[in-house]
């Protein structure tokens with residue numbers, strides 16, 4: 181009998197059992213921990229947003245030299261300089277909301293904010309005479325401004341205007357957009373997460389479309405076409421050929437399935453139509 185042999189420490193089997201239990205506990209706790217950290221980040225972000233809003237409002241109120249409120253560019257400049265930032269996403273995007281109040285948006289934590297293209301562009305047109313003229317001109321002449329034609333003279337102005345308005349092209353994964361005048365001061369604004377440049381002419385791609393005349397959003401498919409930017413409209417003085425989002429109603433078809441419909445009420449709401457867009461396949465499914 182080996183009665184003198186005393187147990188010291190763990191046996192290999194015991195060690196494995198302990199490690200397995202620890203691994204199971206970690207697997208159980210880890211997602212909860214991640215969720216908790218995310219929630220905390222979001223809360224801290226909310227507090228910082230509130231701090232920035234208070235600072236901007238006070239600054240505007242106490243700026244006695246001004247007889248009017250700050251424009252969007254000035255607000256954004258102040259936001260960039262402020263110590264109130266999101267720890268994850270950096271400086272907040274600041275704009276003037278439709279009711280005149282200051283709107284503070286975090287690129288990381290305010291992903292499902294209800295974007296209103298009409299208010300955004302109206303707001304931008306209200307703050308920049310130059311952009312307002314540009315959009316009106318393109319709308320009335322039935323001209324287009326495409327993201328693909330990035331040497332276009334109006335391109336950078338429109339892109340900057342969209343960013344100021346809170347339509348964050350990079351955050352929303354937008355690869356291609358197109359502002360298309362339809363006459364009488366109205367326009368369609370198309371955008372998609374698909375890269376149009378890599379498609380063939382005639383291919384169908386999924387898009388979101390905003391109709392300024394009705395103030396509605398629609399998700400659907402549009403065909404890719406090729407267009408030429410004239411040398412006089414290009415910043416480099418050369419003409420270019422581009423793949424662009426096809427223009428007009430004929431190349432656009434609303435996305436409808438047995439499960440998905442887009443009611444008139446839905447179309448007034450950016451989030452519901454964006455939800456439809458996210459469920460769409462990249463191109464239409466083949467019908468037998």
Ligand SMILES: [Zn+2]
Nearest residue numbers: 225266286289
């Ligand atoms: Zn944030």
